[in-house]
Amino acid sequence: PMARPRLPRHPPSDTLRTDRRHCRSYLRRIYKMTARICALVCLAAATASAAVSRDAPSAFQFTFRPLASRVAKNLRHTLPRHFAIQEAATAEKTSTGFLDRIFTKSGSGVTEDEAAAIEAEVGMPHPGETPYKGFVSPVEVKTVRDEWVAAVESLDPEKIVALYSADAALPGALLGTVDTVEIGARQCRTSILEYFKVFCNKAAIKPAFPPEVTMDDLIQLDKGSVAYNGYYDFYFTEKDGRQLKAHAKFTYVYRRNPQTGKLEIALHNSGLTPQGLVELESPEKPITPAEVKEARDAWIAAVRTLDPDTVVAQYSADASLPGNLLGTVDTMETKRRQSPSTIREYFVGFLNKEKIKPAFPPEVTQADIIPVGPGMVAYNGYYDFYFWEHDGRHLKAHAKFTYIYRRNPET
Structure with a gap:
């Protein structure tokens, strides 16, 4: 076929x-x-x-x-x-x-x-x-993060370092914001403490993290470890009164302590963003201890001249906020002296001596002054006066003082 x-x-x-x-x-x-x-x-x-x-x-x-x-x-x-x-x-x-x-x-x-x-x-x-049966929750991360914030605000390096892992096998590590390649990672509590002693040498520090921690912010590394990263700001107040703001990014690796069950910082990496460190503009420059000492010494020099007008010139002549005096030898009946004329009246009697020598503490430190308002500061403590009377007697007066200094906006 x-x-x-x-x-x-x-x-x-x-x-x-x-x-x-x-x-x-x-x-x-x-x-x-x-x-x-x-x-x-x-x-x-x-x-x-x-x-x-x-x-x-x-x-x-x-x-x-x-x-x-x-x-x-x-x-x-x-x-x-x-x-x-x-x-x-x-x-x-x-x-x-x-x-x-x-x-x-x-x-x-x-x-x-x-x-x-x-x-x-x-x-x-x-x-x-x-x-989460060993997994790390956002609530736990927020709790330990806020503990770190509180420790930094206290300016106590010991409190901060206590939050880092002390495990000898896996110690906490820090790559600090201001550290360099030469310094490298700080891998023990001693070196971390050294970092924060310098970092906390400020008048005040306020870290600003995102307000909440969510699941999207976390990366579960294993059942006892988690990574938390993002951006934060630091507000620094220097001891000279300057205010700075640091823009930075962070990564924390938290690891659960098997003995206590509490999260500890296993790794903390922080670095400045391109915005970096900026100085904030202040409407009023804070008064420094050096300025207070200068004004105080000018008053001492004026008193030693025994000239009431020279002394009164040290007090504010602003009509809206005149200088005030509660004199050492004034009484309740005398009340407060709130004008140059009444202040002069006081010093006419006070300076009627052969010689006067005020004795203040030799230095003025930041701890001696208290900011009380924009361009204003309080300075207080104890001083002595040595008087030489016209009749030849020598007297010593022990007294305490409070001066409130205000910067003259014009001068």
């Missing part, structure tokens, strides 16, 4: 190829949707069974165990991992999440071993335990 001639094979048309691809795509979508619907149905069934389990715990255990395994598999294959973690965080905060009702031990008849097996299969933190 004659063989049937073989026809040449032609590749399928582009249209047919496109149709096949579309069919495969539709089938995949249908499969995924079906799998997710099955997972949700299983979850609903498990939730309903949990309610029934109060009356029939043994029957619930019999039906729940295989069901929990199926739920876990469907969750693992159909729901994104981050969705499961977010549900865990919500369940811990509200204690009413459906995952919490299913997976917690209370009221479900699931043993701890079974719960651990479910957790391992799902691959997510266990929401029914705190903190």
Whole structure:
């Protein structure tokens, strides 16, 4: 018999190829949707069974165990991992999440071993335990972060260093904001303390972190470690009164101490952003100890001249805020002297001596002065006066003082 001639094979048309691809795509979508619907149905069934389990715990255990395994598999294959973690965080905060009702031990008849097996299969933190069965929660990170902020604001280096890990095998490490390549990472509490002694040598420091810590801010490294990073600012008040602002970025790696269960700083990396360190404009330059000493010594020199007018010239002549004097030898009846004329009247009597020598403390330090307002500062302490009377007697007066100095805006 004659063989049937073989026809040449032609590749399928582009249209047919496109149709096949579309069919495969539709089938995949249908499969995924079906799998997710099955997972949700299983979850609903498990939730309903949990309610029934109060009356029939043994029957619930019999039906729940295989069901929990199926739920876990469907969750693992159909729901994104981050969705499961977010549900865990919500369940811990509200204690009413459906995952919490299913997976917690209370009221479900699931043993701890079974719960651990479910957790391992799902691959997510266990929401029914705190903190996340070993995982680090945002609340924990915010707590230890705020402790660090409070320690920095106290300007106590010892308090700050106590928050860093002291584990000999894995000590806390610091890459400081102002450290250099030559210094490298500080990997022991001694070198970290050395850094913060310099860092805290300010009149005041205020760190400014983001107000809240969320799951999006954290990277879970393992069940006991987490990385927290972002941007923060530091507001510095120098001892000379200058105010600075530092823009920086940070990374903290927190590790749970296995003995105490508390988070400790395993790594702290901080660096300035391109904005760097800027000096803030102050509407009024603060008064320095050197300025106070200069004004005080001018008053001493004026008193030693025994000239009332020279002394009165040291007091404010501003009509709205005139200089005030509560004299050493004044009484309640005399009241406060609030004008140059009444102040002069006082010094006419006070300076009626052969010689007067005031004796103040030799230096004026920052601890001796108190800012009381814009361009104003209080200076107080104890001083002595040595008087030589016209009749030859020598007297010594022990007294205490308070001066309030105000900068003249014109001079």
